[in-house]
Amino acid sequence: MVSDRLKKIILDELKLDSFEFHDETTANQVPGWDSFNHINVIMAVEKNYNIRFKGIEVLKVKNMGELQKLVDSKLQQN
Amino acid sequence: MFNSIALSRFLQYIDFSKVQQLFIYDPSDQLYFSTSFFLFFFLALLFFYRMFSKSKNLKIYTIIFFSLFFYYKNSGYFFLLLFVSTFINFYFGSWIHKSKSSGIKKLLFVSVLVIDLGSLIYFKYTNFFIQIINGFTSGNIQLLNILLPVGISFYTFKAMSYVIEIFIETMEPTNSLRDFVLYMFFFPNILAGPIDRAVAFLPQIEGDMTPTKEDIGRAVFLIMSGLFKKAVIADYIGLNFVDRVFQVPLRFTGVENLLASYAYTIQIYCDFSGYTDMALGIASLLGFKLMDNFNIPFIATSIADYWRRWHISLSTWLLDYLFKPLQMSFRRMRIYGSALAIFITFLLVGFWHGANWTFVVFGLFHSTYLAVSLLTQKFRKAFWDKLHLSGTKFLKVFQILITFHLVLITAIIFRSDSLTTARNVFHQIFRYFHGAVFFQWITGYTQVFVFILIGYVLHFIPKSVDNKIKNMITASPIYVQALLLALMIIVVVQVESAQLQPVIYFNF
Known part of the structure; x- marks a missing residue:
């Protein structure tokens, strides 16, 4: 399940009013989430949760569900 | 008895050294x-x-x-x-x-x-x-x-x-x-x-590695379209026009140099995408689905969009394994970090194509296009908004034309055997144009002109039309499919005026 907080961070960063996120949603299905904007989304998530990803962790992430899991695991470490 | 005599006579006619030669590596006969x-x-x-x-x-x-x-x-x-x-x-x-x-x-x-x-x-x-x-x-x-x-x-x-x-x-x-x-x-x-x-x-x-009826229909379509694009359009334009101009650009007027550049742009598309279609079709007959490499690249509205449509298997490879990791490690530099990542990636795209300064400069042009486009993104959006042009058809066509010509510039550099040749092409276009020669060219090179046009028309055919043709072929009986393929082979043999040209991308 993608949390409302994560959804909101992404919507704000991409300047979208609404978008239905599911666990299987991938970046290229979301309007505006292209290879240039990708890094801005990742940094917005890092800043909002006050966490820091490793490069390889982000490369592994394939969809929204996995991004949520990564965020959760980082929060547990803190 | 009769059969064995007939067989031995038949065998006498076969030159076995030539047959053997077919199975041995020969650089001139690949x-x-x-x-x-x-x-x-x-x-x-x-x-x-x-x-x-x-x-x-x-x-x-x-x-x-x-x-x-x-x-x-x-x-x-x-x-x-x-x-x-x-x-x-x-x-x-x-x-x-x-x-x-x-x-x-x-x-x-x-x-x-x-x-x-x-x-x-x-x-x-x-x-x-x-x-x-x-x-x-x-x-x-x-x-x-x-x-x-x-x-x-x-x-x-x-x-x-x-x-x-x-x-x-x-x-x-x-x-x-x-x-x-x-x-x-x-x-x-x-x-x-x-x-x-x-x-x-x-x-x-x-899986079971067996082609379905759809795979076979798709394969027939792809092999036909690939053969036509590669062996008819690309080879013909290349041999009869592009090669001549790019060999000694100074012998031709600017208008011919410009036409050769338009011709080369569609030649390399037909050559490479035609080859890819054949590869996909052949794999499909063995029950394998390979990655598609092209998606109507010349309707791209930006250079970034172009790279999402041209040589997709290479551009996504570099995006996933080089650009993204670089972008992550430069993320503290924000947008400038992304620009730097683009620069490095496309410099390598240039290098990947070969050891020649032309390819390095080709990469530099694309990296500059992309970096500038990234850095001016907000400004351009505000500009089009102000003119109330954002989202209009006019802007889209304008962007397609600009993108296409930016690509055309790099195609000239890519095709030239040295930077001097590329400079000569640009020199002729800008300093020695002689527009009136166009009409002479049309009469002298009518067939080339028609093939260039067919090439561009084929390129712009929407995927939906492709799919309709694919479905029609799939629905037709297998002997009709075989006949279609045979017809295409005959067309190719008829048009093939000279020796076969290797695919441009074999050299990379």
Whole structure:
């Protein structure tokens, strides 16, 4: 399940009013989430949760569900 | 009795040394998809494939055996290098996966990357670097006698995708060396791509590797369209017009140079996408689905959009394995970090195409386009908003035209054998245009002109129309499909005025 907080961070960063996120949603299905904007989304998530990803962790992430899991695991470490 | 006499008479007519020659590597007689020997080769393969349809193991070994022969026919003893590369990447993949300590994992990963890139650099760039050193030091280091193994850039990138995905844990290594050998040797994509990912290819071997009715219809369509684009359009325009102009641009007026640039842009599209269509079609007849490489690239509205549509298997490879990691590590520099990542990536795109300054400059142009477009993104959006043009058809057409011509500039550099040639082409276009020559050109080169037009029209055909034709072919009886294919082969033979041209991308 993608949390409302994560959804909101992404919507704000991409300047979208609404978008239905599911666990299987991938970046290229979301309007505006292209290879240039990708890094801005990742940094917005890092800043909002006050966490820091490793490069390889982000490369592994394939969809929204996995991004949520990564965020959760980082929060547990803190 | 009669039969044996007839047979011995028949055999007398066959020159066995020539038959033998067909099976031995000969640099002047290679086995391209559009040669008649390939047709024979492929029919023989399909015969065995069909005969062994009950045993998947035999089917796999049939493709491996034919692939090896195919690669040997095109590159001689370099198939040994392919063997070495295959074994090294297979075992390193497995060791990376098995090792418990992250330090050893990293060490193994870096080692295999050094081996892969090292061999690529050695074969492709050694002499280029020697020339640069000689240039700087006025030295006289002897150039080495290195031949470029055909397809090395393509199969090395395929192998690297396997070890990279294992390292970042987005796939598990295969336990079957046989399957990995099939992935690496697979003849439809070994010489010029598409650079298929192991993660998408290996699971297909788990399937039953039998083409469905749809696969066959799709294959007939792709092989027909590929043959037409490559052997009719691209080769004809190339031989009869583009090659002549680019050989000595100063002998032609600016208008002819400009027309040759438009012609080359569609030639390279038809050449490469035609080749890819044939590769996809051939693979489809064996029950494999390869990655698509092109998606109407010249309707791109920006250079970034263009790279999402042109040579997709290379651009996504670089995006996933180079650009994204770079972008992540430069993220503190924000937008400038992304711009730097673009710059490095596209400099390498240039280098990947070969050891020539023209390719380096080609890469520099694309990286500059992309970096400038990224840095001015907000400003341009505000500008179009202010003019109330955002989202309009007018703006879209304007952007398509600008993008196309930015690509055209790089195509001139790409086609030129040296930077001086490229400079001469631009010089003629801007200083010696002589627009009136256009009408003479049309009468002198009517056929070339018609083929250029057909090339562009084919390129702009929407995917939906393609799919409709595909469905029609699929729905028609198999003998109609065979007839269509035979007709296309006849057309190709008729138009082929001179010797076959190798695919432009074989050299990379």
